[in-house]
Amino acid sequence: MTEPAPAAPSLGTRSTRWLAVPLLAFALVSLTAGLLARHSPRSKGYFRLFFSDPVHLKAGFATAAVALACFQLFSAAWIFRKLPWPRPRWIGRAHRWSGRLAFAFTLPVAYHCIFKLGFQDPDTRVLAHSLLGCAVYGAFAAKVTIVRLHRFQRWVLPVAGALLFSVLVGVWYTSALWLYQHTTSAAPAYAVPSPIPASANAAAGAAVFKTAGCAGCHTLAAAHAGGQIGPNLDTLKPNYAQVLAQVTNGGGGMPSFAKTLTAAQIRNVAAYVASNAGG
Ligand code: HEC
Incomplete structure (x- = not known):
């Protein structure tokens, strides 16, 4: 100074x-x-x-x-x-x-x-x-x-x-x-049940899970995925609506897939995760 x-x-x-x-x-x-x-x-x-x-x-x-x-x-x-x-x-x-x-x-x-x-x-x-x-x-x-x-x-x-x-x-x-x-x-939302609609195909969602890169960030035993960046889906056990919302909107460090996946692919992967997480 x-x-x-x-x-x-x-x-x-x-x-x-x-x-x-x-x-x-x-x-x-x-x-x-x-x-x-x-x-x-x-x-x-x-x-x-x-x-x-x-x-x-x-x-x-x-x-x-x-x-x-x-x-x-x-x-x-x-x-x-x-x-x-x-x-x-x-x-x-x-x-x-x-x-x-x-x-x-x-x-x-x-x-x-x-x-x-x-x-x-x-x-x-x-x-x-x-x-x-x-x-x-x-x-x-x-x-x-x-x-x-x-x-x-x-x-x-x-x-x-x-x-x-x-x-x-x-x-x-x-x-x-x-x-x-x-x-x-957001925590209480997990208690609300959310049925998987008939328009969603969980079996087709397995392929989406692999190709969209979910496995790189998430652990999901059913998919032999061991990603460590996002929450462990087996522990989180998200319901259909939660996966649907998260994959569509992204957030909290996860990208949105609204532009890279079709609406049907998002429904399918949501059905796949909701019915396989924790299993
Ligand atoms: C680049 C890494 C990355 C990729 C790729 C990714 N995620 Fe995520 N995911 C995250 C992170 C980080 C969070 C934590 C978000 C938060 O804390 O709000 C998250 C959160 C979630 C949640 C929890 C949402 C909630 O309500 O708490 C679900 C379900 C999910 N991801 C599913 C998927 C699926 C399905 C895919 C593939 C289509 C995918 N993620 C791809 C990083 C990723």
């Missing part, structure tokens, strides 16, 4: 034109993330560490990153003397290290989102999540650029920090928070 500078011109505030640099960093990095994520979901290479599945791993790390980001906001306010208490000497270091840790916590999430699941747009929530996800590292790059270049106008750094914070919270809001609310509120 109080760096001695030899020549007078270098002491001044940068002109507004310099804002093009962080803006360019934002655009380039966001675009790169989006381009890297341009693929359909891959079925291999996920990991879950000590979480129940990769979706909860993502949610856990994203939540930790958001918690640290809250500390970032708080410590930044302290650094700029916006809090009523005197500024402690360690606060600058705490701010930097919590920022680095938050960044590290986003990496396992980004790995799954960018390289495994890819950019998706089946509904507004997932589209918003995909867009914000690409913007996170862009906003991060912009903020780091501003910190490194110094001497921007006073409002630039707080605005960049606030934008990064908002984007991160937006990503978290459209995914982890949604997941936690969704998993609890």
Whole structure:
């Protein structure tokens, strides 16, 4: 902040034109993330560490990153003397290290989102999540650029920090928070019985299960499937309507099959899973 500078011109505030640099960093990095994520979901290479599945791993790390980001906001306010208490000497270091840790916590999430699941747009929530996800590292790059270049106008750094914070919270809001609310509120639905209609052919559904890639993500003994990414279907024992809805709409890390399977194929695979899970 109080760096001695030899020549007078270098002491001044940068002109507004310099804002093009962080803006360019934002655009380039966001675009790169989006381009890297341009693929359909891959079925291999996920990991879950000590979480129940990769979706909860993502949610856990994203939540930790958001918690640290809250500390970032708080410590930044302290650094700029916006809090009523005197500024402690360690606060600058705490701010930097919590920022680095938050960044590290986003990496396992980004790995799954960018390289495994890819950019998706089946509904507004997932589209918003995909867009914000690409913007996170862009906003991060912009903020780091501003910190490194110094001497921007006073409002630039707080605005960049606030934008990064908002984007991160937006990503978290459209995914982890949604997941936690969704998993609890969806639970009672499993008690409702749902008969398999005559128009659905479970035997034909077995082939759909194999070719559509369900086996890569789900365990289902009847299909000799051992996928670990989504829930174990033998344990979950979903009924017909639940499989139908999930395969049609996707969600929670599973792609929608509405565009890749016909309505009849979806009915068949739903009948197959509903009548074979847990058997
Ligand atoms: C890329 C991996 C992936 C593929 C491919 C996949 N799923 Fe899933 N599936 C998931 C994940 C992850 C979840 C957990 C969603 C959640 O927590 O909301 C899930 C959830 C489910 C559920 C539970 C829905 C509920 O109500 O909780 C069912 C049933 C299901 N999948 C069936 C299928 C079928 C049938 C196919 C093939 C047509 C399939 N899945 C393909 C990853 C996948």
